[in-house]
Amino acid sequence: MKRIDSPKKLEDIRKEIIGARDPDKPCITICSGTGCRAFGSENVTESFRKELKKHGLEETIDVRTTGCHGFCEKGPVVVINPHGIFYQKVSPKDTNEIITETLLNNKVIERLLYTHPETGQKIVKESEIPFYKGQMRVIFGNNGKIDPTSIDDYIAIGGYSALSITLTDYSPVEIIEIIKKSGLRGRGGGGFPAGVKWESCRNAAGNKHYVICNADEGDPGAYMDRSLLEGNPHSVLEGMIIGAYAIGSDEGYIYVRNEYPLAVRNVEIAIASLKECGLLGENILGSGLNFDIKVSRGGGAFVCGESSALVASLEGRVGEPRAKHIHRVESGIWDQPTNLNNVETWANVPLIINKGVDWYTSIGTEGSKGTKIFSLVGKVNNTGLVEVPMGMNIKEIVYEIGGGIPEGRKLKAVQTGGPSGGVIPESLMDVPVDFDRLTDVGSMMGSGGMIVMDDKTCMVDTAKYFMNFLRGESCGKCTTCREGTQRMYEILEAISNGDGKEGDIELLEELSWAVAEGSLCALGQTAPNPVLSTIRYFRDEYEAHIKEKRCPAGVCKALITYSIDEENCTGCGACKKVCPVEAITGEKKELHTIDPDKCIRCGACMAACNFDAVKVV
Amino acid sequence: MDHKCIDKILEKYGHQESSIIAILQDLQEEENYLPENDLAYISENLPIPLTRIYRIATFYNAFNLTPRGKYPVSVCMGTACHVRGAPMVFDRVRLELGIDIGGVTEDGLFSLETVNCLGACALGPIVVIGKEYHGNMTPAKVESTIKKYRKRIAKEK
Amino acid sequence: MxxxxxxxxxxxxxxxxxxxxxxxxxxxxxxxxxxxxxxxxxxxxxxxxxxxxxxxxxxxxxxxxxxxxxxxxxxxxxxxxxxxxxxxxxxxxxxxxxxxxxxxxxxxYSVGTPRFTLGDDDCILCGLCERVCREIVGVEAISFLGRGSDRKVGPPLEINPQTCIGCGACAYVCPTDCIKVEENENERTIVRWGRTLPMKKCKVCGRSFAPWFQLDYFGKITEGIPSDFWDKCPDCR
CATH class of the missing domain: 3.10.20.740 (Ubiquitin-like (UB roll))
Known part of the structure; x- marks a missing residue:
């Protein structure tokens, strides 16, 4: 890699890279995000390479492994360029056919295309699939176009031009003004205005200023930060370098989960190439800016998403939050002024500089500008990462992008904000995704998890799930948080076991108040939200558990029994075969029965039955 | 672990106490867990009080103080997996292996742990065995998958 | 002001x-x-x-x-x-x-019987013992372990901390009195940490008065105190 030591050199190199590329050269693009990898995309890539070699086509057809395309449900995803043909669920045995048919003979393979679930129509291009159509992929869209390990790829699509503009045309204070005017709010959960944070950090007294990228995505069910870092690390790094210039920092950290090995690898590769070409280090682009970024791997603790805990972890200590009246911007890492933003926030920065404040503020709502990436997961047809303009309502996301609920079941609620958030019931599905509106309905934006729940999801169980998570993830320092989450979990467990008592709901509410008011950090202060929001919208479901000892959703084991429906049972024996405790009896082709005393309610029979004969009462 | 190898790790991080988490991560990567003797060696040579090492090793999810199985079985307990039936899958894994979280099967082949989210929610519920992902798990699939592993291991022997 | x-x-x-x-x-x-x-x-x-x-x-x-x-x-x-x-x-x-x-x-405060299942741990995880050991004594023999509802205080490996000098400062600051110190003629035991140390006998009166470890450590970290100071019990000094 050549040194890029001036804005002009950057443009020269960009021209050179683009010039050397033939836009019409066929290219097989294989999604290598974590979802597609889990579906076996690496084997698909290997198979393509082998087949191309066999055909002697290695030079004429490119193979590019890219970051996550977002449509994880249909992985492994392969896009054939330049025509943009979108193939889904590709396996190694399809690769030869794709080469001979599509690449050599311009024929589309129907079988691998996406089928519109309602019209049954086959869709050829990625952009025409309903999942992508409703999205606005300004942050996430480049993931599918570039090889995240190639800085050339990023430069070819305009990478580091925002940095170049920043260093050439603006003073640090002007950049802060731009970010303030853009209305960019932190995407990590709190929604604090990024420009205001930058300004206070810049103005805070200290020997040294730090910028940190929080990539410790601890919210279970959210993985957009991971996909951004894996799929387009340079966009995040460029944001950080611009931030460093604005704040006056010469050292930055990326705190990334160790459970995200691919993100760690790709961001390390990206940093190494930046150092090699001089975009990190001393005198960046000849501007006099010195800045370096280090990668620090997190140890796995949800509480480290809290800024003071994260700082403690970076310093090599346990992630225990510090008192809240000390502001991180003034006294962060090594007690120096520190500005912390999350992955998605940083990735917004180059976009704002490139496209301008007017463009950026035209997207979104009054109080929430730009787009937001959500991980749309749970009981939804199109699981994946979706980027939508702020202000789109949840219903549109779930039905139009997400394709609705599987098996034609009924939507019950959508959970946002992770363990700090809450459930939003079906009746409020027209609430827009907007920092303030989500808070109004008892949930929050959080980092962008959006978990869809159908009528087979129990709200007591959901609350219990989050309390179980939080009692383990609390650092354990504050009595209120440590003992409070534990006691709330115990009460919820009793309710789901059929041991709920009159007054339990009120006790949960009382505890919620004490935990929220009396805990030091955001983990404890928001911990009761999953309980409070489920009580707020599904109080009758709690009462059914407590008073009638009934779980309406059929989830809480102690309150349900499995039985076999006489009409539907064909006597195939599939249920009997999978029962781990021999609770099912019955002769071939005759009605089977379940012994409720032996049954451990594992659900295996229900999953195994092809005739919908196993019922939960 | 060989002391020379630990020295290498300590040197890689410039003997800095602030890098203790990374040092322990590297050690665990090599050894599959954090052996007591190695921690004592690190304590003496970094140097750092042993209490601080144990505080960190018991605080973060990433660390194990006891050996894990040859194939650590890890059940994703993320919210997306949960609503798709992860608890039932987890119960079945427990039943099938006869161990609880943190346990190792008698033959040393499998150990059981849970993770908060693997970020592969489209495949939920997910069980990772060794380094292989198994998606869309059901209780019945747990049984057949573990059987497959047992067979494969028996063959390798 | x-x-x-x-x-x-x-x-x-x-x-x-x-x-x-x-x-x-x-x-x-x-x-x-x-x-x-x-x-x-x-x-x-x-x-x-x-x-x-x-x-x-x-x-x-x-x-x-x-x-x-x-x-x-x-x-x-x-x-x-x-x-x-x-x-x-x-x-x-x-x-x-x-x-x-x-x-x-x-x-x-008129708090009646708790509405939760009762535990039986006398330690409330206030962390005074851990802080006094680290900040004042300076040996860091104990620390918090674990996280969340599994949090506890103790030595590494939860027994017999090797750096503990048996000074008993942890027991002194404990508000719930859950750290007990037991002494017999020759030994002092900090019961909660499972640490037993032999004690030094006073040069003057012959009574065992403090663990050897503690006196050695104090001798090391203090300056300007005559070396035989640590040979005598407080009463005979």
């Missing part, structure tokens, strides 16, 4: 003092279990919560780690404060139902 009010009474504080210390010095009664004036405030027990108004914002916060600031108004007994404090007491009592100091607090 910083001036602010506590329950409407004007008080004065030095720069760097915390609100709890100033309140205690001025005779205000704020319950607290994890605070000791010789140690860094930690804010773990949450008993010392008060309402503090700064500018136009009032919030519930722990007073032990809140700095004394010019012009703030501190309220120590509002309805909100009492409600929060009572729940903390109920949670602590449920965890440690046999500890006298907590039982007394429960009585004082």
């Amino acid at each position: 910083i001036k602010f009010t506590i329950d409407g009474v004007e008080v004065e504080a030095e720069e760097g003092q915390n609100v709890l210390q100033v309140a205690l010095d001025n005779g205000f009664d704020i319950p607290h279990l994890c605070y000791h004036e010789a140690l860094e405030p930690y804010g773990a027990c949450r008993l010392c919560q008060v309402e503090i108004t700064k500018g136009n914002r009032t919030r519930l916060t722990t007073s032990c780690n809140y700095p004394a600031l010019e012009g703030i108004q501190v309220q120590t007994g509002t309805e909100k404060v009492i409600k929060a404090r009572k729940m903390v007491i109920e949670l602590l009592l449920a965890r440690s139902p046999n500890v006298p100091v907590i039982k007394d607090l429960a009585e004082e």
Whole structure:
């Protein structure tokens, strides 16, 4: 890699890279995000390479492994360029056919295309699939176009031009003004205005200023930060370098989960190439800016998403939050002024500089500008990462992008904000995704998890799930948080076991108040939200558990029994075969029965039955 | 672990106490867990009080103080997996292996742990065995998958 | 000098003092279990919560780690404060139902039988022992272990901390008296940590008075004290 030591050199190199590329050269693009990898995309890539070699086509057809395309449900995803043909669920045995048919003979393979679930129509291009159509992929869209390990790829699509503009045309204070005017709010959960944070950090007294990228995505069910870092690390790094210039920092950290090995690898590769070409280090682009970024791997603790805990972890200590009246911007890492933003926030920065404040503020709502990436997961047809303009309502996301609920079941609620958030019931599905509106309905934006729940999801169980998570993830320092989450979990467990008592709901509410008011950090202060929001919208479901000892959703084991429906049972024996405790009896082709005393309610029979004969009462 | 190898790790991080988490991560990567003797060696040579090492090793999810199985079985307990039936899958894994979280099967082949989210929610519920992902798990699939592993291991022997 | 009010009474504080210390010095009664004036405030027990108004914002916060600031108004007994404090007491009592100091607090605040399953751990995880061992004694023999509801205090490997000098400072600061020190003629045992150490006999009276480890350590970290000072028991010095 050549040194890029001036804005002009950057443009020269960009021209050179683009010039050397033939836009019409066929290219097989294989999604290598974590979802597609889990579906076996690496084997698909290997198979393509082998087949191309066999055909002697290695030079004429490119193979590019890219970051996550977002449509994880249909992985492994392969896009054939330049025509943009979108193939889904590709396996190694399809690769030869794709080469001979599509690449050599311009024929589309129907079988691998996406089928519109309602019209049954086959869709050829990625952009025409309903999942992508409703999205606005300004942050996430480049993931599918570039090889995240190639800085050339990023430069070819305009990478580091925002940095170049920043260093050439603006003073640090002007950049802060731009970010303030853009209305960019932190995407990590709190929604604090990024420009205001930058300004206070810049103005805070200290020997040294730090910028940190929080990539410790601890919210279970959210993985957009991971996909951004894996799929387009340079966009995040460029944001950080611009931030460093604005704040006056010469050292930055990326705190990334160790459970995200691919993100760690790709961001390390990206940093190494930046150092090699001089975009990190001393005198960046000849501007006099010195800045370096280090990668620090997190140890796995949800509480480290809290800024003071994260700082403690970076310093090599346990992630225990510090008192809240000390502001991180003034006294962060090594007690120096520190500005912390999350992955998605940083990735917004180059976009704002490139496209301008007017463009950026035209997207979104009054109080929430730009787009937001959500991980749309749970009981939804199109699981994946979706980027939508702020202000789109949840219903549109779930039905139009997400394709609705599987098996034609009924939507019950959508959970946002992770363990700090809450459930939003079906009746409020027209609430827009907007920092303030989500808070109004008892949930929050959080980092962008959006978990869809159908009528087979129990709200007591959901609350219990989050309390179980939080009692383990609390650092354990504050009595209120440590003992409070534990006691709330115990009460919820009793309710789901059929041991709920009159007054339990009120006790949960009382505890919620004490935990929220009396805990030091955001983990404890928001911990009761999953309980409070489920009580707020599904109080009758709690009462059914407590008073009638009934779980309406059929989830809480102690309150349900499995039985076999006489009409539907064909006597195939599939249920009997999978029962781990021999609770099912019955002769071939005759009605089977379940012994409720032996049954451990594992659900295996229900999953195994092809005739919908196993019922939960 | 060989002391020379630990020295290498300590040197890689410039003997800095602030890098203790990374040092322990590297050690665990090599050894599959954090052996007591190695921690004592690190304590003496970094140097750092042993209490601080144990505080960190018991605080973060990433660390194990006891050996894990040859194939650590890890059940994703993320919210997306949960609503798709992860608890039932987890119960079945427990039943099938006869161990609880943190346990190792008698033959040393499998150990059981849970993770908060693997970020592969489209495949939920997910069980990772060794380094292989198994998606869309059901209780019945747990049984057949573990059987497959047992067979494969028996063959390798 | 910083001036602010506590329950409407004007008080004065030095720069760097915390609100709890100033309140205690001025005779205000704020319950607290994890605070000791010789140690860094930690804010773990949450008993010392008060309402503090700064500018136009009032919030519930722990007073032990809140700095004394010019012009703030501190309220120590509002309805909100009492409600929060009572729940903390109920949670602590449920965890440690046999500890006298907590039982007394429960009585004082009319907290009846906890509505939660009772535990039997006398340790409330205030962290005073851990802090005194690290900040004052300087041997770091014990620390917090684990996280969340599994958190506890103890030595590495949970038994017999090798750096423990048996000084007993941890037992001295423990508010619930859950760290017991037992002595026989020749040995001292810190029961909770499973640490037993041989004791030195006084050169003068012949009585065992302190663990060898402790005296050696004190000899090492102090200056200008004659070496035979540590050979005699406090009574014979």
